[in-house]
Amino acid sequence: MSSVTEQQQALRPRGGLSPRKKQRISRGIQYAVLVIVVVVLAAIADWPAISQSFLNMDVAREGLPELFTVALKNTVIYTITGYAFGFVLGLVLALMRLSSVGPYRWIAATYIEIFRGLPALVIFLMIINLPLAFPGFRLPGDVYGQAALGLGLVSAAYMAETFRAGLQAVPKGQMEAARSLGMPYMRAMVSIIIPQAVRIVIPPLTNELVLLFKDSSLVLFLGVTASQAELAKFGNDEAATFANPTPIFVAGVTYLLITVPLGYLARRLEARQGGGR
Amino acid sequence: MSTVEIRNLHKSFGDLEVLRGIDFSVESGQVVCIIGPSGSGKSTLLRCVNLLEQPTSGQVFVDGIELTDPDVDIDAARRRIGMVFQQFNLFPHLTVMRNITIAQERVLKRSRAEAERIATENLKKVGLLEKAKAYPAQLSGGQQQRVAIARALAMNPSLMLFDEPTSALDPELVGEVLSVMRQLAQDGMTMLVVTHEMSFAREVADRVVFMDHGVIVEDGPPEQVIGNPKHERTREFLRRVLNPVG
Numbered sequence: 178m179s180s181v182t183e184q185q186q187a188l189r190p191r192g193g194l195s196p197r198k199k200q201r202i203s204r205g206i207q208y209a210v211l212v213i214v215v216v217v218l219a220a221i222a223d224w225p226a227i228s229q230s231f232l233n234m235d236v237a238r239e240g241l242p243e244l245f246t247v248a249l250k251n252t253v254i255y256t257i258t259g260y261a262f263g264f265v266l267g268l269v270l271a272l273m274r275l276s277s278v279g280p281y282r283w284i285a286a287t288y289i290e291i292f293r294g295l296p297a298l299v300i301f302l303m304i305i306n307l308p309l310a311f312p313g314f315r316l317p318g319d320v321y322g323q324a325a326l327g328l329g330l331v332s333a334a335y336m337a338e339t340f341r342a343g344l345q346a347v348p349k350g351q352m353e354a355a356r357s358l359g360m361p362y363m364r365a366m367v368s369i370i371i372p373q374a375v376r377i378v379i380p381p382l383t384n385e386l387v388l389l390f391k392d393s394s395l396v397l398f399l400g401v402t403a404s405q406a407e408l409a410k411f412g413n414d415e416a417a418t419f420a421n422p423t424p425i426f427v428a429g430v431t432y433l434l435i436t437v438p439l440g441y442l443a444r445r446l447e448a449r450q451g452g453g454r
Numbered sequence: 455m456s457t458v459e460i461r462n463l464h465k466s467f468g469d470l471e472v473l474r475g476i477d478f479s480v481e482s483g484q485v486v487c488i489i490g491p492s493g494s495g496k497s498t499l500l501r502c503v504n505l506l507e508q509p510t511s512g513q514v515f516v517d518g519i520e521l522t523d524p525d526v527d528i529d530a531a532r533r534r535i536g537m538v539f540q541q542f543n544l545f546p547h548l549t550v551m552r553n554i555t556i557a558q559e560r561v562l563k564r565s566r567a568e569a570e571r572i573a574t575e576n577l578k579k580v581g582l583l584e585k586a587k588a589y590p591a592q593l594s595g596g597q598q599q600r601v602a603i604a605r606a607l608a609m610n611p612s613l614m615l616f617d618e619p620t621s622a623l624d625p626e627l628v629g630e631v632l633s634v635m636r637q638l639a640q641d642g643m644t645m646l647v648v649t650h651e652m653s654f655a656r657e658v659a660d661r662v663v664f665m666d667h668g669v670i671v672e673d674g675p676p677e678q679v680i681g682n683p684k685h686e687r688t689r690e691f692l693r694r695v696l697n698p699v700g
Contacts, residue, residue: 353506354543354602358557358609359533368560372547 233423240415240424247404248411249431255393255407258321259328260386266329267336272366274341285337292334301327301398320405324396332389339381343374380450383443387436408432455518457482457613457644458503463512465498472498474668476512480613485645487655487676490665491691496648499665500617503646504535517612533561536606540618542598544590544605550577551586554605562609569608576604580634596627600634607638614638616647652695656680664688 189195194202240248273285292300304327308314316322347370355365375382394409401410412428458480465473472495480486488496501507502514505521505528514521521531545553554573558564564572577583580600590598599619606614616635620628632654639645639658649655655662655676662679664672664687672679672688683689 348541348543350539350541350543351545354537354539354545355557356529357504357506357532357535357537358605359529359561360557361529364560368556369545373545376547 230422231426233421236415236419236421236423237427239419240411240427244408244411244427244431248406248408248428251396251405252390252393252407254321255324255328255396256386256390258325259332259393260389262325262329263332263336263385263389264382266333268340268371270333270337271340271344274337275344289334289337292330293338295331297327297331297392297395298398300330301395305399320396320399320401323399324393327395327399328389328392331392332385335385335388336382339378339385340374343378344370346377347373377450380443380447383439383446387439387443390436390439391432455482456480456515457484457517458646459513459515460499460503461513461515463499463502463514464510465495465502465507466510472668473502473509476668476670478663478670478673480644480646482612482644483642484660485639485643485647485658486661486663487659488646488648488663488665489650489652489655489679489691489695490671494665495668496665497617500615500646500648503613503615504532504537506537529561533609534612536609536611536614538599538602538606538614538616538619540621542590542595542602542622544598544602546590548589549586550582550588550590550593550601553590553601554608557605558608572608573604576607577601579607579637580604581630594627595623596630599623599631603631603634603638613644613646616645616649618648618650620649620651650695652680652692664691666691 270285270288273281274289276282276285301323304323307316316326318325351369351373352365355369356362360368393407396405396407397410397413401407403414406414408428408431412425415424416422456479458478460476460478463473463476464471474495476499488499490496498507502509503516505514509522512522516531516535519526519531521528544550545556548556551570551573554576555566555569558569558572559566574583574586577586580603582597582600582604585593585597585601590601593601603614603619619635620631623631628651632651635645635647635654636658647655647659657676659676661674662676663670664679664683664685666687671685672683678684679688680692683692
C-alpha cells in the first residue's frame with residue numbers, strides 16, 4: 178500500500194501545477210479575453226447607425242423583387258453556364274493529361290498551370306479586350322457569353338485536376354475488362370471509366386460549384402447593364418442609389434442562402450462516399 | 455489451323471525479361487492449363503494472347519490472324535477472345551444484365567432486345583438468372599466471377615482466357631466457378647486457363663503447360679506433366695503445391 182502512495186507522490190510536480198490544471202487555467206484566460214473583446218466592440222459600436230446602414234428594412238424592400246428575379250437569376254445563369262463550359266473543358270483536359278500522346282499531355286499541363294496561376298479577375302479583364310485580338314469577333318450572348326467563357330476557363334483548370342484524380346481512382350482492371358470485350362479506348366472511357374470517375378468526384382465538383390458561384394461576382398467588371406446585373410453588382414448599384422450599404426449586406430445574405438446548403442450537401446456526399454460502398 | 459499460335463514471344467518490363475521465347479499453340483476445342491510458380495510469366499503470356507500486354511517481340515496468331523501485325527484492328531480481334539480476370543472486373547455502376555449487354559450493344563451493335571435475350575441465355579448457363587437486376591457489389595465473389603464468365607460468353611468468343619479465375623475467391627466459392635468452367639469445357643469451348651487448381655487441371659485439361667522463369671519447361675497431357683513430370687523443376691513445383699505443409 179505504501180509503495181502506491183509513493184508512486185502517486187512521484188508523479189506530482191514539485192511545487193507546480195499539473196498539466197491538466199495548467200490547461201484549465203489557460204482555457205479560462207482565453208474565454209475571458211474573448212468576452213472582453215466582444216463587450217468592448219459592442220460598447221464602441223454605433224448601434225443605431227449599424228441598424229440604419231446595414232439593416233435598413235426600407236432600403237432592403239426597395240430591392241425586391243429584382244433581388245431574386247434579376248440579380249439572383251443572373252448569378253445562377255452565369256454560374257451554371259460557366260460551370261457547364263468548365264465541366265466539359267475540364268474533362269477534355271483531364272483526358273488529354275492522361276493521354277499516351279505527348280503533345281496532348283503538354284498542352285493540358287500548360288493550360289492547367291496557367292489558368293490555376295492567374296487571378297480570375299485578370300482573365301476577365303483579358304476577355305474584355307479579346308476583340309482587339311480577333312477584330313469583329315463577338316461571343317454569342319454578349320456579356321453572358323463572356324461570363325461563361327471567363328468562369329469556364331478558370332474552373333476548367335481546377336476541374337481538370339479533379340477529373341484526373343477521379344479517372345485515376347478507377348481500378349485499371351475496368352479498362353482492361355472493357356478493352357477485352359472489344360471496346361475501343363474512347364468507347365471504354367465514355368461507357369465504363371468516366372461514369373465511375375464522375376461518381377467519385379461529385380463532392381469536390383460540388384465544392385467547385387460553390388467557388389464558381391462566388392466568382393460569378395467578377396462579372397461586375399465586364400460592364401453589365403442593370404438587367405444583366407448579378408448579386409454583387411446589384412447590391413453595389415442599389416447601395417449607391419440609396420446612399421446606404423444595406424443592399425450589399427442583403428446580397429451577401431443571398432449568396433449564403435445558396436453557398437451554405439451547397440457546401441453542406443458536398444460534405445454529406447463526401448461523408449457518404451467515405452463511409453462505405 | 456490452331457486457334458492460338460504463338461511464335462518466339464518475348465516480353466520485357468524495363469530491364470525485367472518476363473517471357474523469354476515462348477512457342478506454343480492451342481487447337482480448337484482444347485482446354486490448356488498453364489501452371490507454374492508466381493513470377494514465372496504465365497499471366498503475362500495469357501495477357502499477350504489478346505494483347506492486353508504488347509509483346510516486345512514475336513508473333514501471336516488467333517484464328518489464323520496475326521494480332522501482332524500493326525495493321526490488324528485489335529478491337530475487332532478481341533471480340534472473338536473472351537477474358538476472365540482474377541479480380542472479376544465487373545462494371546460496378548451497372549446491373550448484372552447491363553454488364554452483359556453493354557458490349558453486345560456498343561461493340562456488336564446488337565439490339566437491346568437481342569442482347570438481353572443472349573444475356574439471359576448465358577445467365578441461365580451460369581445459374582444466376584435471378585440476379586439479373588442486382589449490382590455486382592450485392593453478389594458473392596463466386597457469383598461475380600460467374601457473371602464475368604457469362605459476360606465474356608455473350609460475345610460468342612471462339613476462345614476463352616482465364617487468368618487465375620479462382621485465386622481471389624474464398625475456398626468455399628471455388629467449386630461453383632470451376633463447375634461452370636468444367637461445363638464450358640464439355641461444351642467444346644477452346645480454353646486457356648492460368649490456374650493453381652491442380653485437380654481441375656488434371657481432370658479437365660487436354661494439356662498442361664508448366665512455366666518457370668519465362669519459358670515453357672514442360673508441355674503435355676496432365677497425366678504426364680502432373681502425374682509423371684520429366685523435369686526436376688516441375689517435380690519441385692508440384693511437391694510444393696500438392697503438399698503445402700510438408
